[in-house]
Amino acid sequence: MTPSSAQPASPPLHHNWAYRRVALPIFALLRMGASPRKLAWSIAVGLLIGINPVLGSTTVVCLAAAFVLRLNVAASQLANHAVYPLQLLLLIPFIRFGDVIFHTAPMPFTAKALIHAARHNPIALTRQLWTWEWHALVLWFALAVVFVPIIALSITPFLRRLLVRIEHHQYPLIHPPHVSLHRADS
Template sequence: MMKLERSGFFRRRVVEPVLQLLRMGATPQRLAWSIAMGVVIGINPLLGSTTVLALAFASVFRLNVVASQLGNHLVYPLELLLLPVFLRVGIAVFHSPGLPLEREALFHAVKRHPWDTTRLLWRWEWHALIVWLVFAVVVAPLLQMVLRPVLEHMLAKLHAEPTMEK
């Protein structure tokens, strides 16, 4: 059985759920893809969409929903940190007009030209989504290749553990 000394937050919230999935028969490869896709979807620049997108993606591609949601929710802080990065890279790649990220400038633009500002915000969002999509296509397989051996090792350790009978 697992040692109780190592019952930190990461172990309780990440390792134990993954071990439970492995115990229930999920394969390391399927779990690796599920977690990788959850992580990649979890950092997309369309705020508020990650849970539904991860759920839909897992359902369509028959991935493990629990593992994809675990990966998705683990990277939530990264989504907020990477949003300005995706926006700025999208602006640079597509040569869009610059972002008025200062509060006063943004409020002024919304008051004076609401329709133009809305169109510009949507353009930035689409460009950020395209940048994220390219990023996702590269990162998801790499993340899966890193996670698979880790999960295989966890499964081997799980099978090597003596089971305690009640």
């Protein structure tokens, strides 16, 4: 092959954040032998634990659930951390719906109202905060019991197809920028 007939070098592959941080770890878990079914249940549990309304609890709760249910810890933690922004977005709706379902006084979300309550009756405010949080947690748990199986059963076929494609090497790995797939001088 002469240098003039050589194929031009392919540009290095660059993938977005979601592909590098979510898809590639899932590909790696499938390559290492994780079953699609177990991986699907691990992801579903991680997703739902990741949106629970108790801020700061998801990593430990997800780790405990993965051990108790014998799930893939890496997959459940990956899903848990991927939905962290959703946990923040859903906190207020969980509290609001908990107020409606349990017929409690709505939580005042203005700083002025919370500071006033904290200054005048901090013990009552603490009890009320625990009540709101407890109701939000019960609501989340009811939703989790319903949605974990739905999510797991819906992504299992996708992960099975993905495993077949991975076994046939149809998904590329990310190559370092300095390494090209085809060399022009070969």
